[in-house]
Structure formats: structure tokens, C-alpha cells
Amino acid sequence: xxxxxxxxxxxxxxIARMTAQKSFLEDVATKIADIEGPVLELGLGNxxxxxxxxxxxxxxxxxxxxxxxxxxxxxxxxxxxxVIGEIRDTLAFCGPRxxxxxxxxxxxxxxxxPTADLAKAHWLAPLIAERTxxxxxxxxxxxxxxxxxxxxxxxxxxxxxxxxxxxxRR
Ligand SMILES: C[S@@+](CC[C@H](N)C(=O)[O-])C[C@H]1O[C@@H](n2cnc3c(N)ncnc32)[C@H](O)[C@@H]1O
Numbered sequence: 001x002x003x004x005x006x007x008x009x010x011x012x013x014x015i016a017r018m019t020a021q022k023s024f025l026e027d028v029a030t031k032i033a034d035i036e037g038p039v040l041e042l043g044l045g046n047x048x049x050x051x052x053x054x055x056x057x058x059x060x061x062x063x064x065x066x067x068x069x070x071x072x073x074x075x076x077x078x079x080x081x082x083v084i085g086e087i088r089d090t091l092a093f094c095g096p097r098x099x100x101x102x103x104x105x106x107x108x109x110x111x112x113x114p115t116a117d118l119a120k121a122h123w124l125a126p127l128i129a130e131r132t133x134x135x136x137x138x139x140x141x142x143x144x145x146x147x148x149x150x151x152x153x154x155x156x157x158x159x160x161x162x163x164x165x166x167x168x169r170r
Contacts, residue, residue, distance in 0.1 A: 008160060017141070017161030021049065021108070024139045024158065024165050028104055029056045035103040037133045038063055042087055043108040047075025053106065063098050065090055091127045101133035110141040110162070117142045134170040139163065 008016075039057060041050050044066040051074070053062055065083045069076060076082065083090045083097070087109065105128050110117055125144040132138060138149065141163055149166040158164070 013161055015161075016157040017163060020155060020158035020161045020163040021139075021141075022052065023155065024163060025049065025052060025106065026056055028137045028139055028165065029053075032057075032060075032103040032137060035133055035135050037100045037103040037136065038098060040065065040091075040098070040102045040105045040131060041108075042091070042105065042128075044069060044071050044076075044082070045108065047071030049106060049108060050077065051075040060103070063094070065094075088123055088127070091124075091131060094131070098131070101136065102131055103133055103136045105132055105136070105138045105140075107138065107140040107142065107144075121145065129168070132168045134168055136168050138166045138168075140166070 038061040039053055041053060041062055041064040044050055044064045050062065050064050050071070061081070062077065063081050063083055064077045065087050067084065067086055069082065069084065083094060107124065107128065109120060109124070111120070121142045121144050124142070125146055128138055128144065129146055129148060138144065138146065143164050144166065146166050146168075149168050152165040152167060154164065
């Protein structure tokens with residue numbers, strides 16, 4: 001008789017999430033090779049994903065958005081590329097600074113609370129859609145309703161760790 005399946009602990013979910021985040025970013029870094037435009041990193045946090053993005057995309061301009069800078073000192077963007085404020089405002093009005101639509105938007109703003117995340121997804125999705133280049137990608141820790149995008153297949157880690165990848169139709 002087979003053992004009953006163990007419940008996934010929060011540690012299991014966290015590890016799956018980090019695994020999905022890393023593999024999505026590395027996969028998408030190769031996919032955007034022929035798409036012009038910067039990367040938008042929504043949520044500096046500790047700076048881990050920003051630091052990874054600049055390692056795997058050394059030629060790409062990366063703009064980072066957060067309401068405050070609390071990252072590890074080694075992972076803070078320069079002043080021209082750190083956009084400080086509420087993303088609901090800054091993403092809507094970053095056009096003059098960012099200039100071109102993004103080849104990749106990475107959004108790591110989830111709270112873990114399903115209601116708060118739904119509310120955030122409601123205002124975030126149209127702002128991200130507006131700032132993404134045709135053919136560009138969105139990797140996100142909150143599921144987004146993006147009508148002009150295709151949702152791309154997700155690994156088991158992405159399903160468990162709640163990470164999504166979308167591509168804007170050309
Ligand atoms: C989970 S952390 C990001 C972690 C980061 N990707 C890393 O690897 O270290 C989320 C960050 O998003 C920021 N954030 C969340 N909601 C925001 C909002 N509405 N406006 C601005 N910043 C926000 C928080 O301040 C926090 O630093």
C-alpha cells in the first residue's frame with residue numbers, strides 16, 4: 001500500500017518558488033535576446049533577483065521599483081535606475097524615465113494573502129500590460145489577468161511555488 005501524500009510545508013512551497021523564479025528568469029533571459037527594451041524589476045526587496053538579473057543580462061538596462069530601499073548594499077541599483085515610490089504611481093508615470101516598453105517585467109510583489117494579492121493584481125495587470133513590448137515577457141508571483149498575453153506552460157515547481165510566465169502577443 002502506498003504512503004499517503006505528505007502536505008507541502010511552507011518550506012517546500014518557498015523552495016519551489018525560488019526554484020521556479022530562478023529557472024523562469026534564466027529561461028526568459030535567453031528568450032528576450034531579439035526583443036528590444038529594458039527590464040523592469042518590480043520589488044527590489046533584498047536585491048537577490050535584481051542581482052541575478054544583472055548577472056544573466058549584463059548588457060540590459062534594468063529599472064528597479066520599490067517603495068523603499070532595504071536591499072543588501074551590494075545589490076542596490078544606481079540612482080538613475082532605482083525608482084522609489086508606490087508602484088501603482090511610479091509604474092503609471094515612469095514613461096519619461098524608462099522611455100521604451102520593456103522586454104521583460106519581473107514582478108515579485110506577492111503578499112501571500114490571497115485577498116491582498118487579488119486586489120494588487122487588479123491594478124497591477126493593466127499597468128504591466130501597458131509597459132510591456134510586443135513579444136515581451138512577464139514573470140510574476142501573482143497571477144495576472146492579461147488579455148493580450150499568452151500564459152506559458154509552468155513547471156511543477158512553478159505550480160507549487162505559485163509563479164506565472166506570460167508573453168505579450170506581437
Ligand atoms: C518579496 S520582496 C522582493 C524580493 C526580491 N525580488 C528579492 O529577490 O530580494 C517585495 C518588495 O516589493 C515591495 N513592494 C510591495 N508592494 C509594493 C508597492 N505597492 N509599491 C512599491 N513597492 C512594493 C516591498 O517593499 C518589498 O521590498
